[in-house]
Amino acid sequence: MAAAANQAWWKKAVVYQVYWRSFYDSDGDGCGDLEGVIRKLDHIRDLGVDIVWLNPVYESPDRDNGYDISNYETVMAKAGTMETWERLLRETHRRGMKLMMDMVVNHTSDRHPWFVESRSSRDNPKRDWYIWKDPKDGGAPNNWRSYFSPSAWTWDERTEQYYFHSFASEQPDLNWRNPELREEIYRTMRFWLDKGIDGFRLDAIALLAKPDGFPDAENPADIRYLTNNPGLHDYLREMNERTFARYDIVTVGEAAFVTPEEGLKFVGEDRGELNMLFHFEICDEMPEWDMLRFKRIQRRWYEGLWGKGTNSQFLNNHDHTRQVSRYGNDGPYRVQSAKLLATMLHTLPGVPYIYQGEEIGMTGVRFGSIEEYDDIAMKNKYAELVGGGADPQEALRSLQPLSRDNSRTPMQWDDSPNAGFTTGTPWIRVNPNYRDLNAAKDLAAPDSVYRYYQQLIRIRKENDVMAYGDFTELPEWMDDERLYVYTRTLGGTTWLIALNHSDEPSPLEWPARLRGANVRLLLANYPADVGQSGLPATLRPHEARIYSVE
Numbered sequence: 001m002a003a004a005a006n007q008a009w010w011k012k013a014v015v016y017q018v019y020w021r022s023f024y025d026s027d028g029d030g031c032g033d034l035e036g037v038i039r040k041l042d043h044i045r046d047l048g049v050d051i052v053w054l055n056p057v058y059e060s061p062d063r064d065n066g067y068d069i070s071n072y073e074t075v076m077a078k079a080g081t082m083e084t085w086e087r088l089l090r091e092t093h094r095r096g097m098k099l100m101m102d103m104v105v106n107h108t109s110d111r112h113p114w115f116v117e118s119r120s121s122r123d124n125p126k127r128d129w130y131i132w133k134d135p136k137d138g139g140a141p142n143n144w145r146s147y148f149s150p151s152a153w154t155w156d157e158r159t160e161q162y163y164f165h166s167f168a169s170e171q172p173d174l175n176w177r178n179p180e181l182r183e184e185i186y187r188t189m190r191f192w193l194d195k196g197i198d199g200f201r202l203d204a205i206a207l208l209a210k211p212d213g214f215p216d217a218e219n220p221a222d223i224r225y226l227t228n229n230p231g232l233h234d235y236l237r238e239m240n241e242r243t244f245a246r247y248d249i250v251t252v253g254e255a256a257f258v259t260p261e262e263g264l265k266f267v268g269e270d271r272g273e274l275n276m277l278f279h280f281e282i283c284d285e286m287p288e289w290d291m292l293r294f295k296r297i298q299r300r301w302y303e304g305l306w307g308k309g310t311n312s313q314f315l316n317n318h319d320h321t322r323q324v325s326r327y328g329n330d331g332p333y334r335v336q337s338a339k340l341l342a343t344m345l346h347t348l349p350g351v352p353y354i355y356q357g358e359e360i361g362m363t364g365v366r367f368g369s370i371e372e373y374d375d376i377a378m379k380n381k382y383a384e385l386v387g388g389g390a391d392p393q394e395a396l397r398s399l400q401p402l403s404r405d406n407s408r409t410p411m412q413w414d415d416s417p418n419a420g421f422t423t424g425t426p427w428i429r430v431n432p433n434y435r436d437l438n439a440a441k442d443l444a445a446p447d448s449v450y451r452y453y454q455q456l457i458r459i460r461k462e463n464d465v466m467a468y469g470d471f472t473e474l475p476e477w478m479d480d481e482r483l484y485v486y487t488r489t490l491g492g493t494t495w496l497i498a499l500n501h502s503d504e505p506s507p508l509e510w511p512a513r514l515r516g517a518n519v520r521l522l523l524a525n526y527p528a529d530v531g532q533s534g535l536p537a538t539l540r541p542h543e544a545r546i547y548s549v550e
């Protein structure tokens with residue numbers, strides 16, 4: 001395998017995602033805010049995190065929790081003021097961390113002044129900043145769905161045309177064919193870069209280009225047609241050249257439905273586009289844990305990107321339910337499982353992302369009625385199912401496991417009312433398990449998940465092998481559905497990672513080449529003597545171990 005690509009500060013980084021509205025509420029209005037993030041920065045810094053990814057804070061009607069922007073250059077009042085944001089930037093930098101902003105340029109809110117102007121008349125100068133089409137056969141211009149609605153088109157009575165939206169009708173897509181629009185977006189990006197931020201997470205960035213003529217899809221339910229259309233990479237190269245390339249920053253592109261070959265077009269180090277890829281071949285396409293499928297996906301992406309571009313490693317975020325519930329064990333082995341998943345994500349090739357609450361093993365949630373949910377994607381889908389005749393309770397049950405709200409319930413700080421998140425009424429209910437599952441209790445526990453993350457991140461940062469070492473699965477367990485055993489090698493350093501992703505003990509027959517090696521334990525998620533030599537004959541349920549091998 002090719003040697004690791006050239007080194008860069010962000011390749012050794014660990015990213016922590018702050019969904020600020022659920023992180024900490026400083027003023028008791030029930031919604032998290034930027035002042036609250038400032039007050040909890042030490043919690044993030046003490047983990048050893050390098051980059052804080054902040055979900056969108058721009059002015060927004062909040063139909064999609066900030067991903068429907070109505071002014072790119074102001075902070076929404078719910079989050080705070082520009083002064084608060086600037087203090088957050090300073091306080092993040094003062095703690096030696098970097099701030100990555102979430103930038104949404106595929107679409108705006110339907111209340112953005114640009115769209116208000118665009119929809120006012122067919123000859124408005126900003127008409128072409130969005131995508132407008134005449135009806136076809138008396139209906140929508142084509143048969144496409146959107147991510148959040150049965151049709152990607154909404155009729156506008158005043159100008160008697162449809163406008164296009166990849167997500168909700170409150171999120172009209174920008175027309176990236178328009179050079180004036182593109183220049184305005186680049187100016188906005190430089191507005192934030194000139195404030196001293198350290199990078200962007202680029203939302204839905206694979207959707208910017210649309211196909212000529214918007215032909216009907218053979219299978220409207222498979223929404224891949226929304227992504228990776230011709231012209232996309234021309235826009236990304238222009239974007240990079242007009243903005244990112246002029247600053248010492250990091251960019252990560254959120255790109256659904258890409259293969260490793262397509263992913264490399266975004267992040268190939270010779271491409272002049274983006275730095276890191278955030279793909280969804282696991283979270284969007286692997287509904288529940290499947291070890292062999294997971295191993296295949298990891299192999300494909302390693303072979304496709306390693307030495308040429310940088311992948312991200314994550315199993316949850318604000319759009320995907322909590323990893324210990326979806327891909328691990330959130331019952332009797334919750335603590336061990338949370339640590340095993342973390343060990344895997346921090347030792348596989350790629351930059352690891354921690355989603356707030358993951359570091360204390362927070363779990364998914366099950367509310368009793370659709371009214372208790374907030375997620376526009378879930379509520380729209382529920383309405384579509386029930387509108388189509390589905391039993392309401394059955395529709396709710398079918399949507400609960402993957403509802404984005406599973407990961408959006410408030411951060412659980414302690415066992416005081418509302419888990420110490422707010423003194424008011426939380427915008428979304430706190431997970432009822434907060435009394436037993438919260439940061440204060442975890443930090444006081446001898447088997448603290450947080451303290452394990454601290455150790456994991458420390459050994460990653462003290463050694464280059466995790467960021468730059470080649471990845472090799474041990475053939476003895478390549479097809480094992482429980483055990484995942486691999487090495488990372490850089491120069492003379494080899495680390496061996498052994499994971500038992502199952503509720504049962506798993507015996508291991510170590511190959512002779514390892515039985516005679518000088519093996520030393522670096523980290524374990526069960527009580528063990530770090531530094532002890534020798535390899536275990538068995539791994540306990542959800543046991544994870546990292547060894548150095550000489």
Ligand code: ISL
Pocket residue numbers: 064067068104147167203204254255256280284318319320
């Ligand atoms: O979560 C997904 C599908 O279940 C992802 O594919 C995701 O919806 C998609 O990649 C885009 O997500 C981003 O843009 C959306 C916003 O709702 C999401 O929160 C954001 O992560 C529209 O801006």
